[in-house]
Amino acid sequence: MVKTTVRLMVRSLLATALLHSAGPALAQDSTLGRQDQRIALPDLGNSARHVLSEGEKEEYARAMLMQMRAYEVMVEDPLIADYFADMGYQLVAHSDQPEQHFHFVVLDEKRVNAFAAPGGVVALHSGLILAAEDEHEVAGVLAHEIAHITQLHMFRALENTQNMTIPIALGMLALVLAGGGGGEAISGALAGGAALQQQAWINFTRANEAEADRIGIVTLTQAGYDPMGMAEFFERLNRINRPSGEAPPEFLRTHPVTTSRIAEAKARAANMERPETRDGLNFYLAQARLRALYEKEAGPAIYWFRDALEDPATPSQIEAHQYGLSIALQRDRQYAEAEQLLERLLAQRPNHLPFLLQKASLDLAKGQSEQALASLAELHRGFPGNHAIATQYSEALLLDDDPDQARIAATILREQLQRRDDEPRLYRLLARASALSGDDFNASLALAEYYFRSGEVTEALQQLDMVIARQDLSYYQRSSTDARLEEMRVIASQFDHSEAD
Incomplete structure (x- = not known):
């Protein structure tokens, strides 16, 4: 709803x-100005x-x-x-x-x-x-x-x-x-x-x-x-x-x-300088990933990529089509062909991050969690601040409901939230990681932030109200939660009439 x-x-x-x-937009202005400087406009x-x-x-x-x-x-x-x-x-x-x-x-x-x-x-x-x-x-x-x-x-x-x-x-x-x-x-x-x-x-x-x-x-x-x-x-x-x-x-x-x-x-x-030609691989990969993941069903995406691979294309476009096809095949549980495509891509670019992350995703889908976690841990050590790696690694760590792995995930997620404090997905993962590691207080706070930043203001307020009702809070926990609850209420007051929709 x-x-x-x-x-x-x-x-x-x-x-x-x-x-x-x-x-x-019908305005016509033939004055080009000097193209080697910023256009001087009133x-x-x-x-x-x-x-x-x-x-x-x-x-x-x-x-x-x-x-x-x-x-x-x-x-x-x-x-x-x-x-x-x-x-x-x-x-x-x-x-x-x-x-x-x-x-x-x-x-x-x-x-x-x-x-x-x-x-x-x-x-x-x-x-x-x-x-x-x-x-x-x-x-x-x-x-x-x-x-x-x-x-x-x-x-x-x-x-x-x-x-x-x-x-x-x-x-x-x-x-x-x-x-x-x-x-x-x-x-x-x-x-x-x-x-x-x-x-x-x-x-x-x-x-x-x-x-x-x-x-x-x-x-x-x-x-x-x-x-x-x-x-x-x-x-x-x-x-x-x-x-x-x-x-x-x-x-x-x-x-x-x-x-x-x-x-x-x-x-x-x-009249402007044109850049040197570049392969555009990362754009084509992002475009292919978008098509493969956000098509409602995997079938149409698989058909599109197979058809595209029959048409003339640049080497970068071909790689992107293979990458997209591998993602779509994984969605359709055709793991063997998906893996063949990824292995071909990794043979050409063994250190390319989108391919490595997709291989870890495929390993998880196939039930090879130990191999996937090892790959993601290595990537995280090499690039500790990378958002995509941190998110995928945290999700993988939480799959087995293991408290020790959850504590690792919680640490990674808190580091990410220092850079991206407005991303609901990170709060949702942190709520789960905190709960699995026995930190109920921070799990509740993270869940409230997830609700709030996802537009579910009422649910966020209810979550913090339940935290305030607890009898085991320290002075600092209660005062900081009170302050955040008041901030949310101020924002929620702007939307009071929306409940009538």
Whole structure:
């Protein structure tokens, strides 16, 4: 059942981001400027900076992330999530505002789209990643969305419409994130809920889209990606489904692309330095893993990868197809063929982390836990801070319900949480590790944090209430739990009316 505890406020916020991108982007600006420097643009965002404080933006970002997790649409596989987050942070480091705080996420949503939202949230739909031909295309989309945030586009629009858009947008997030209604339901919600403000949004987004293109393409180039990636992706999406008269991809409905806009992007890219050709292996592996793990059934993924291996491809793409096929075969319990493929890949790249982690996963699936644990322990010793290794190793340590192994897992998870204190999965694992090792107090605290960061605020409060009711707490345990409970209650008070949904 879809959780309701954080719905109300975030519906308006995320819907605002979608409305922001819903108007046609028709601006044409042929001025390319000097391409060896950052484009000098007027600072149109100064007054918009005061629409929300920095603290409010971060609160909204946190609430939106909680909502995405509550709807269970976020891709939380560490290898996939970390790859695209790292891509985003690399772009931010080369943007005009490298100090800006961002949250990059991948959503399990088949429509080809991406969006930026208040508080630095940038979301890529899985459908967009799977539609991309290389890393430069996805980086181009991310650079574009980053520019929407650094240039305060949605806050300019909010300021101009005197904050009228948030109440008009109420009710849209359930359609957007639950995914049950698809594109038609979202289009209907936009048509009904945004009619009064449609022209105001269009007037802003015409300039916004052009500005995001201009700034994004500079960021893309300075981060070492091919500046042509943005234009080529837009152009290819613009051709999809055109001959049959079907609707264009969702990205084009929320980020309309004209031929002149494509031409301008190409003209800018042509005057910029293009990077040396690279194999793009890690992108293709992340893309293949996404397809293999997040297809509802293993069968269609197996069919897709077998078919792809029959087509011409680069060596990196072939490796990625074999990797994806191995994952899909493992899901289908075809362990022998999955292992053959992995052994072939490891023979070529014996130290490549995605292959080593997948081999450990396969060993666990086959019941060879001792071999898997030995491999994961060795990897953890070599790379103690690696998120993907730590997560998979901790999960493996907890499979046998062994208290000694659980204590090792708890130590690893606490170290990870020092770097990633907003990841529910780590708290869930820590709760189990603490319980297995006999630490009931910390197990309860970790479980409460898991609930809270997953959008289940009521459950989190109930969990901490039960902790407070215990008679065996030390002064420090009681006071720290009281303080955290009060923090959660303050946040929960913002969502009181959501229970009426």
